[in-house]
Amino acid sequence: EIVLTQSPGTLSLSPGERATLSCRASQSITNNYLAWYQHKPGQAPRLLIDDASNRATGIPDRFSGSGSGTDFTLTISRLDPEDSAVYYCQQCAHSPLTFGQGTKVEIK
Amino acid sequence: EVQLVESGGGLVQPGGSLRLACEASGFSLRNYYMNWVRQAPGKGLQWVAIIRGDGSEKLYVDSVKGRFTISRDNARNSLYLQMDSLRVEDTAVYFCAGGLGWTSEHWGQGTLVTVSP
Numbered sequence: 001e002i003v004l005t006q007s008p009g010t011l012s013l014s015p016g017e018r019a020t021l022s023c024r025a026s027q028s029i030t031n032n033y034l035a036w037y038q039h040k041p042g043q044a045p046r047l048l049i050d051d052a053s054n055r056a057t058g059i060p061d062r063f064s065g066s067g068s069g070t071d072f073t074l075t076i077s078r079l080d081p082e083d084s085a086v087y088y089c090q091q092c093a094h095s096p097l098t099f100g101q102g103t104k105v106e107i108k
Numbered sequence: 109e110v111q112l113v114e115s116g117g118g119l120v121q122p123g124g125s126l127r128l129a130c131e132a133s134g135f136s137l138r139n140y141y142m143n144w145v146r147q148a149p150g151k152g153l154q155w156v157a158i159i160r161g162d163g164s165e166k167l168y169v170d171s172v173k174g175r176f177t178i179s180r181d182n183a184r185n186s187l188y189l190q191m192d193s194l195r196v197e198d199t200a201v202y203f204c205a206g207g208l209g210w211t212s213e214h215w216g217q218g219t220l221v222t223v224s225p
Binding site for chain 2: 033035037039042043044045046047050051056057086088090092093095096097098099100101102
């Protein structure tokens with residue numbers, strides 16, 4: 001099983017600042033099949049990024065993904081109050097499909 | 109509008125069974141891999157199971173193998189999760205989610221399953 005470790009656990013930033021979220025895998029993820037999701041309480045999770053760096057349909061270009069192998073990053077270039085949420089990475093290459101434990105982004 | 113709507117959650121005793129359903133609208137499930145993902149109270153997301161578009165391949169997380177069965181009816185544009193021998197630790201909101209590959213592009217709002225004596 002591939003274990004995904006996200007850091008930091010919580011990120012508290014002001015509107016307009018840059019957020020950098022990390023996701024580290026216990027082994028290399030084939031073809032960089034790594035996705036990022038945004039999840040707000042009481043809502044359906046939303047796909048932001050797939051294949052490590054491809055923005056999903058309708059996602060603002062403030063969101064970008066990068067990385068390969070075992071180290072991946074989600075960057076939110078200019079935080080908006082609506083970005084307050086928990087962000088999860090998921091590896092979609094090997095069964096079981098595992099999620100990281102999440103990073104909570106708080107907007108001051 | 110693309111929509112996934114889960115149903116079938118509720119309160120059940122340990123050892124009991126429930127069948128969850130997920131109905132799609134606005135698109136055809138036929139070509140999609142479909143998943144069940146759950147979130148226990150205060151916890152993160154956990155992948156539970158996935159089924160190929162034609163139903164020929166099914167994979168499960170170890171903790172539900174032998175107890176849960178994922179299935180689909182493409183004619184009804186629906187996904188199911190039969191949950192037997194339920195345990196307290198299965199208590200969670202269960203989401204259905206699907207994509208053209210193993211990444212989930214579309215998600216439902218979830219249905220709550222509570223396993224309690």
